[in-house]
Amino acid sequence: MAANVPAPGEEANHQAWKRMVPYLYDWFASHALPWPSLACRWGPVVEEGGARSRQRLYLTEQTDGSEPNRLVVVNVDVARPRTATADHLQGFTEHSKSLHVGRPLKTILHPGEVNRLRELPQHPHVVVTHTDSPLLFVWNLITQADRTGVKSTSAKQQSTADLVLEGHEADAEFALGASGAAPRVASGGKDTKVLVWDLEGHGTSLAAPASGGSGAAGVGTRLQPLQKLEGHSETVEDVCWRPGSTTEIASVGDDFSLLLWDLRKGGPPAQNVQRAHGKNDIHCVDWGPQQDHLLVTGAADGTVRVWDRRSTGSPAWAFTYHSHAVTGVEWSPHRKGVFASAGEDRLLCVWDLEAKTPVEADGPAATKRPRSATPHQLMFQHAGHRSPVVDFQWNPADSMALFSVSDEAGAGGGGTLQMYRISDLVYRPEDEVVAELEQWREYILTGQEAALARKPSAATLTAATTYPSGGGGGDADTDAAGTGAVGAA
Template sequence: MYKWAQPTAPHLFPPLQALDALLCPRIRAQPHKRGGISEREPRAKGPEQRSSYDRESVTARGRLGGRSGRRRRQAAKGALEMKEKGSRAAVDERYAQWKSLIPVLYDWFANHNLVWPSLSCRDVLKLKFMTDGTVPNTLVIANCEVVKPRVAAAEHISQFNEEARSPFVKKYKTIIHPGEVNRIRELPQNSKIIATHTDSPDVLIWDVEAQPNRQAQLAQMESRPDLVPPDSRPDLILRGHKDIAEFALAMCPAEPYVLSGGKDKSVVWWSIQDHISALGDSSKTESSPGASGSKGKIANDKDSPKVDPRGIFLGHDSTVEDVQFCPSSAQEFCSVGDDSCLILWDARTGTSPAVKVEKAHGGDVHCVDWNLHDVNYILTGYDSMKVLQIILSVCGTGEIWVLEEPAFQFTNLRVIKLLFFVFRHWSPDKASVFGSSAEDGFLNVWDHEKVGNKKNPNAPAGLFFQHAGHRDKIVDFHWNSSDPWTIVSVSDDGESTGGGGTLQIWRMSDLIYRPEDEVLAELENFKTHLASCAPRS
């Protein structure tokens, strides 16, 4: 049995005690994964690793010929299929239990079935759809109606069709993107300006307000598959990488700067200051370069303006996997890569590393995020045998604090151990809260301030909520900066939902994260209110 919400103490929420058997089970990895190796892809054994039974089988196969070997292979295939069916059944059972608890765990929830898989999402609902090649890849901008806190009725948020689209999500505009979209980032000073990463060295800048809506042209393909519409043309192309830059992408919260990393082991820094007024002013009569998309312009068209970098920063020995600006400085940023390094950069001092943490992890470091409230904290994660380690860096204090035992210790670093990660993000609502998503389909919400409180043997220290609404790996999630404690998450579970994946927008109940004494006082007042409303005999 699985757990989705974990209070800091068993007595935190009296109304939930009756559901203790469901709310407080043990946390474990995805059922079909063990020891970091998928049972769907068993590791091949060498002769020295085979059991005595395996060695005898090899010998017998040599004597008896191929017929016996085929029987064994067929039996092994059948056993593997049975395990896969069992795993799917376990996931479905876990999902059914979670769905029954939606009114208890969530203040609001919306489920939206996607036609095509998406690898990225943002809080203003910019979605990327990756197709099978028969139709173009698209960048979709949608509006979402988010219900106010403590308004949604329990029966409304719990009764939804997994194979249907949500009435709260309304498509606003579709852009035909040149190639797959691996990352989406918006400019904090102007959310209409977004940057995308695809399988190329360039970063593409789009003014989503000025770009034409290409949905009608895509719709024509349903009756005329031969009429493949041309790609939309970006409003700006940022060049500077010498090799493919797929994932590492960030936009500065203080200035219109863009940061990127790629396979060329470099971190590239641009400013779009000279173009920002033209891109953001939709009232001007001049049309966006992308507005001529119907004429067949493509991403590398010479008519799209180009921007050269302000700086190219070298210090990594392998692919740069993620980058992030310091929230309080446009000149400071950080990066992580496959060389296991975390590097801090300061553009004012040159293009060499300001601080380089060698072997920050025991493997490739894939993600990094800088705390919006306290710049002394940096969050990173890596994948090693399906284990994520998140580091909370305490800059300049010389402090070492291990959040969970056993864990490695790094100078000036705090360490957490989690499941195989996909993404991690600090919460904009509380400095100590962050989230992490995984291939097991869970989205975990942590609070490192809760470490050291009364421990629950069924949960890692600091974990206080676990979203279990996805039935396969979560490929991206993002905190909504406008609606407190609201998260948008997207998963690649098309086989379970009959579509391309699942988009969910949700807000956990405030009874879960508010101070315990405040929650208990409110519940006591509510209990008194119910008693006063009861009919008198």
């Protein structure tokens, strides 16, 4: 990881970003974590409200050894679109806890730090974890005993996994994926292998009460892999499943290769893209949900490449924008051709492959504009973190909403969790945005509240007109910041 040392001008850049928050985001929350969190995931929505929805979030805590490493379940309150006021968006305190994040609902004491976390889509309360071990651990977050408040590091206090996945011959730290079509798990490790387990038939084990107390690697039920795939020559860094498939997997690694596997055929990989990023380790891969012929990869040199598996001789798109290693890539589950990439350069970038070039958008007149080094497919850039982004995820229940997490909140260490929804002013058609802003032209130019009294009648406006005045819907549970009830417990 890159050192968390502020570069010259970094503070000025961060403050400039902070001033733009009300214009870039429809909703934003920043939450200081007590310990670094290398892996987080969205859970299911548990409550729908008028001004917000309440949703599970799975957090991890990487401690310094004085306390046990943890997997923590919390509730978070996600504001509805166009209900957060500008004052609320801009008024967050970076090194404080957010009222949007509730107290722990359940804590699991994990055997070792959690490097990677994935939920089973068929059973969103069941998660699989990677640590610095050849073993994978499967946890039923409903039936596991709650260890909130326990600070002992004794092995006897560790939670016991509901299922232990065996088969790796060396540590498997990061590469982890769960099929969306069946309870199957794929994993890669330092043994250069990709292993696949089928959890079907273990529903009884996962639904049973946790056995409690003798350590996760102790007495938990153990499962051998369904298949072992051999094709990489160095550490496997990431794996993912083809959306909707139980048999097709992609993997990348430190041998510079992108491999595509078909479990039905067995044997060597179905496709092998060698030196997919030149002589650079490939850190991450994801398979397109709406266009399953497309895959995206990110590498140690900061490059991001999109591949069409029908023709892998060269990338369909190649982006050189991140200044440091790419730590993660993920396609949007809601919008075709949209994906995000995160990096050690502290940035999360959102890309739109469907974006038109300036010439396509505006005709020959666009050629008079100065040429920009920024790719026109770069839709959005989140610059709220002060240290490398170690994990992120699109919210599967909320279009254009994400979280991202970095591993340091300041001099005291810890981590920073940021949750946000990109403002639709960023990605809507330009003529629509201009028309909406024109309605508020006087207020934008003068900042005078009196201009709001001269706004067009409600009959001529869409729901978008609530944005400048921060209309929260007048709900009785609205907090002082102008959003729905917060502080989920």
